[in-house]
Amino acid sequence: MQGTLDTLLSADGSVDPAALSLQDTTFVVLDLETTGGAPDGGGITEIGAVKVRAGEELGVLGTLVNPGERIPPFITVLTGITEAMLAPAPPIEAVLPSLLEFLRGAVLVAHNAPYDVGFLKAACARHGHPWPQVRVLDTAALARRALTRDEVPNRKLGTLAQFFHAAVQPTHRALDDARATVDVLHGLIERLGSFKVHTLGDAIEFAKAVTPTQRRKRHLADGLPHAPGVYVFRAADERPLYVGTSVDIATRVRSYFTASEKRARMSEMIGAAARVEAVECAHSLEAEVRELRLIAAHAPPYNRRSKYPERVVWLKLTAEAFPRLSVVRQLADDGAAYLGPFSSRRTAELAAAGVYDAVPLRQCTHKLSTRTITPACALAELGRCPAPCEHKITPEEYGARAAIPFRTATYGDPEPLVEALMARIDVLSERRRYEEAAVIRSRLVALLRATVRMQRLGALTSIAELVAARRNDSYGWEIIVVRHGRLAAAATSPPKLHPRPTLDMARATAETVLPGPGPVPSASAEETERILAWLERPDTRLVETSGDWVSPARGAARFTRLLNRAEAGGSRRDSSVRSSVTARTDDGRSLRL
Template identity: 55%
Template sequence: MTTAPLRLPGGSVVSARASARRRWEAQRSFDELGRPLRDLTFCVVDLETTGGSAGAGSMITEIGAVKVRGGEPLGEFQTLVNPHTQIPPFIAVLTGITNSMVSTAPPIESVLPSFLEFAAGSVLVAHNAPFDVGFLQWFAARQGIPWPRFEVLDTAKIARRVITRDDAPNCKLSSLARVFHASTTPNHRALSDARATVDVLHGLMERLGGLGVHTIEELSTFSAKVSTAQRRKRYLAEGLPHAPGVYLFRDEQSRVLYVGTSRDLRTRVRSYFTASETRSRIGEMVAIAESVTGIECATPLEAEVRELRLIAEHKPNYNRRSRFPEKVHYLKLTREPWPRLSLVRRVTDDDADYIGPFASKRSAEKCLAALHETFPLRQCSQRIARHPTGSACVLAEMGRCLSPCDGSVDETTYAAVVRQLRDNLLQRPDDVVELITRRMALLAEGERFEEAGVHRDRLSAFIRAVSRTQRLTALTRIPHLVAARREDDPLTGSGRGTHWEVHVVRHGRLAAAGVIPPAGDAHQYVAELVASGETVRGGPGPVPAATAEETERILRWLEAPGLRLVDVDGEWTCPVGGATRHLALHDAVHQSRLDLVPFDERRDLPVAARPAR
């Protein structure tokens, strides 16, 4: 099927093995470490308010903030705020802020711009940050002030990852202030609480430093669930670039354990050694990994495709998806005197019509049931002569089969039903959709919801399968397609900025990928990319030259906004009345079922009030 490897413009392979550890320990560059916490400016802020929700009418009564860098204070900000409303008595008792104290204070409309100017260029820090930052954002939006893109740290959240019950009974600010011997005792006044939070922040950072967390990037993904031994393996990411690509974790015998992809290889691989990893098998994988190989790719799409191909090739034990693309099923409408639907494992060049591939036999069987429910084709597997002389089966007696076995139907009538079925598979699925929808409605009216659910699942499997087949076939029948799209480089400091990504697709398979050089001749570059692309020959079936997953990844890129078709050999069309137009409804139903949460399960609710300090 292929005669040349996929071209990798500027592609490279980097292997970071155990010997790299000494180099990493000897010299760690700024680029490797990210942004050290000691070099960042933090603005620690605290608010006092009349209640727990700005949206419900609560107002800010005081703002206090301390700016620090490298452990040293740079400045303080403190002001009372006139809420233009009465402060509830229990709030006045808690904070000591009374109505008379704020009667001459400036309103939030004057205070907020001053605070944002004070905090500019800093990392915002607060204890229970969703409360304080949420109030500030709400009032900024009400005043029409664009919210600066602050990075935010929550000392309460960090403390829950670091502090144990042996250290403190809880993570309230007052408890943490005692643990870290804060110089200021929190007393529900904004500046005092901000000063106490500064000491808590420094105490937490000291502990984090002992755990190998030195940058804000590491802090944002830190979890105590990551073992010390796991953190020590960060050197394995040393040689990886800040670029899109594929990474392969290997054991001491260089066997591939896991394959992944990222827009930033180094940052993603380092996260395995600092981030909270809830998947136990991945934690196990990292523990036995001895090296990481990175394959830099020209574009994120090429990285996704390479990941799929490498997983299929190596079948790593720690990858769960995409390991066996060959283990799929198809529904086949046979070509014989009395055609039937058959469940098969592969596509052959026999001029039959195929639907799929299905990732599981169960989904294929649901789709098959939907079709048999609508079209009374024979379901037996034996060959039937053109002039049969057999006897009717049970399905025929139930009216669910046209019964060609005993001559109950002539070839013309049977062929008309086959044509109708074929039209539902390749053009318009309306007959299946309308019939099953009517049956679901009748069952629902009779409160037979379980039976209606069976029909719903069958219809959903049918719609998804036919839509997938129609979309894949539309692309795989095109011998050659070249497309480009303008992209903004998400990687800070890469120097590439906005660029044009170009992909060459042949019969649904990625044949070449590249990025047009900023000062290069675009036409010449595309011509050279096309000339060096992989040779791909078409074949039978909906996915002849690549796995369905690869072609679907390509389709998502091709269907995204801003795409420009450079060259197309053939026509790229899908049926106007095809199955895809029904997908939105079935996707919405599927998502709503996933979102249902039993009442007795815990729900994540927005922060409504500040916890006790």
């Protein structure tokens, strides 16, 4: 038998039929004669099926079938089957149960299999039989891949039967054609050995439209573990080309060499790949986190997402007498207030515009002195800035009106900003200035999304250590140790054993994580959000925590419904706000949107 035991076992521990060698596979070679036409408009007139394994015939099923309709004359000429021959034959509904039982546990083989399978599926649907999920192998498709035009001029059954010296030549009668297909199948299986196709799964994929590069590189999937983890496609110089994750590394990597993989970038990547490296993980969360870290560290050219976490930006409210907003890439412990992270500068500037719409923060970029007066800009003349540059407002008044609402929104209640933006949307909508109202709405979405995200991240990253666990499918325990929002350790406790020793070992060997400034001091925002999603699952249990995992009582999370409504409204093709609706915050208050 080809392959090791690990190769033959599927993820649930059962034998994977696709991993069986062709020699050990049971085939039912089938042929149908029909009245012609499409499956939904024609009937079956004869069935021939031969069950074989390892070259030995195990059983035969052959019968005429009364289609309940007239047979076209050209079908009678082609097959020799007349209406008089079919009159005493059983109808298809009487034959189907025996045929489906004959197919049980075998691989269905036919020449031009889609045609025969189409008629059988239509018959099952008409007579209330569920179609068995059998694997199908098409000898015509195999021949197109395995034989050249120099060997055979076409892939008709008669041509192939003659080429392989079949004992029975096809006669357009079902059983004769099925026996001829058996010999063609055996001849093709011998030929497939030269293509290194030895298993059923290999043969099914070989028959599909895989590229020569996929076929040539499919050996890269050999020997990989059936376990959760990360896989890395590497070039000949060991450069990482692509990083992915899966609950079953071997199965996922094998799919890159099948016809189901149609992405042009992946085809290009496979052509450049020289080997595949597997990193087994304790469970799927560890695999997801390792994938993010590897992508961030190496920026593989064929990964499109999560490649440049260092490109995130923050809105910073400076710590000075008259604070101002600026877009920065780094956090610092400098007394400033930060909001983010934002995935792009454009999104950060959109949120900043929302802040400017809500509170009278100055928009100039230079540092103002409390002693020296600086000439005011046009915004002051328009009444959109309190002109701290001309000392028309004291630092205390400026802080209360402009700076404090923003600072409070970053760690507590963003309601002053939200209320101000909602009021502007209402005014613009009442004046039928819908496009301007839609712009304000997009600014509200950017600002509110950032505050909700930041407070969720900050609630977890403020905890020095958190230990959690959840049951897996095999009744063991998946365990994580999180320190300041970073996955410091991951482990899986075997079933039927107490998880405490595994948990203690995970804590003892966990990564040391030091605190830092901001809501994501020790990991990327995306990593912490993956951990949050895992922790928030209903089957996750918190085991130990060094501090309280809490969110502000009147924090940004209570505006989640409002945010969802605003995002849904902005995703419509008509971006106007003509259809103003009343949205409710999570604490029951009503706001118009």
